[in-house]
Amino acid sequence: MSTLTVIDHPLVKHKLTILRDVATPFPTFRRVLRETTWLLAYETTRHLRVESGTVETPLEEMTAHSLPNPAPCLISILRAGNGLVDGLMDVMPEAAVGHLGLVRNPKTLLPEEYYCKLPSEIEKRQVILADPMLATGGSTIAAIDRLREKGVRNLVFLSLLAAPEGVEALQSAHPDVPIFTGALDRELNEKGYILPGLGDAGDRIYGTE
Ligand SMILES: O=P(O)(O)OC[C@H]1O[C@H](OP(=O)(O)OP(=O)(O)O)[C@H](O)[C@@H]1O
Numbered sequence: 001m002s003t004l005t006v007i008d009h010p011l012v013k014h015k016l017t018i019l020r021d022v023a024t025p026f027p028t029f030r031r032v033l034r035e036t037t038w039l040l041a042y043e044t045t046r047h048l049r050v051e052s053g054t055v056e057t058p059l060e061e062m063t064a065h066s067l068p069n070p071a072p073c074l075i076s077i078l079r080a081g082n083g084l085v086d087g088l089m090d091v092m093p094e095a096a097v098g099h100l101g102l103v104r105n106p107k108t109l110l111p112e113e114y115y116c117k118l119p120s121e122i123e124k125r126q127v128i129l130a131d132p133m134l135a136t137g138g139s140t141i142a143a144i145d146r147l148r149e150k151g152v153r154n155l156v157f158l159s160l161l162a163a164p165e166g167v168e169a170l171q172s173a174h175p176d177v178p179i180f181t182g183a184l185d186r187e188l189n190e191k192g193y194i195l196p197g198l199g200d201a202g203d204r205i206y207g208t209e
C-alpha cells in the first residue's frame with residue numbers, strides 16, 4: 001500500500017484557509033497557491049537522488065551534491081496542475097516539465113485526455129506528478145496509467161487537497177505511488193467535489209468561474 005503523507009505545517013494550514021475562503025480573489029489565490037507549493041515541495045522532494053561531485057569554493061575544493069542527469073521531471077495535470085507546477089519550478093528550475101491535458105466529464109466524472117507532451121528520457125527521471133485536487137482519483141489514476149505506459153518507474157504524486165475516496169482509489173490502482181497532500185478532507189459531494197474543499201481549483205486559479 002502506498003504511503004499517504006499529509007504535510008502538517010502551520011504555514012500550510014494558514015495558507016489553506018486563504019485558499020478555501022470563497023472571498024479570496026483569483027490574483028491572491030494564485031499567489032498563495034504558489035507560496036503553499038514552496039512549503040509542500042520541501043517534503044515532496046525529500047526522496048530525490050543527488051550525485052556526488054566536487055565544487056571549488058573560494059577557499060578549497062570539497063565534495064558536494066547535485067541533482068542527477070537527466071534531471072527530475074514535473075508533470076502537470078492540466079489545467080489546475082500548473083498551479084502547483086509553477087511553485088515546484090521555482091524551487092527546482094532544473095526540472096524538465098511535462099503536461100497531460102485531462103478534463104473531468106461533469107456527467108460521468110471520468111477524465112478525458114486532450115493533450116500529452118512529455119520530456120525525453122522520462123523513464124530515467126524521477127517524476128513528481130502534480131494536481132491540486134484528488135477527488136474521485138480518476139484523473140490521477142489515468143495520468144499515472146499514461147506515465148507507466150511511457151516507462152516511468154520512479155514517481156510520486158502531490159496534491160493540495162485530497163478526498164478519502166480519491167486516496168483509496170489511487171492506493172488501490174497504484175499501490176506503489178507515494179501520495180503527498182496539504183490536507184485530507186472529509187468526503188465528496190454528489191457532483192464529485194471535495195467537501196469542505198475549495199471549489200473548482202482551475203476556475204479559482206484562472207478566474208473562469
Ligand atoms: O479526482 P478527479 O475526480 O478526477 O477530479 C480531480 C480533477 O478535477 C479537476 O480538473 P478539471 O477536470 O476540473 O479540469 P481543469 O483542471 O481544467 O479545471 C482537478 O484539477 C483534477 O484534475
Ligand SMILES: O=c1cc[nH]c(=O)[nH]1
Binds near residue numbers: 080192
Ligand atoms: O473539489 C473539486 C473536485 C474536482 N476538481 C476540483 O477542482 N475541485
Ligand SMILES: [Mg+2]
Binds near residue numbers: 104
Ligand atoms: Mg484536471
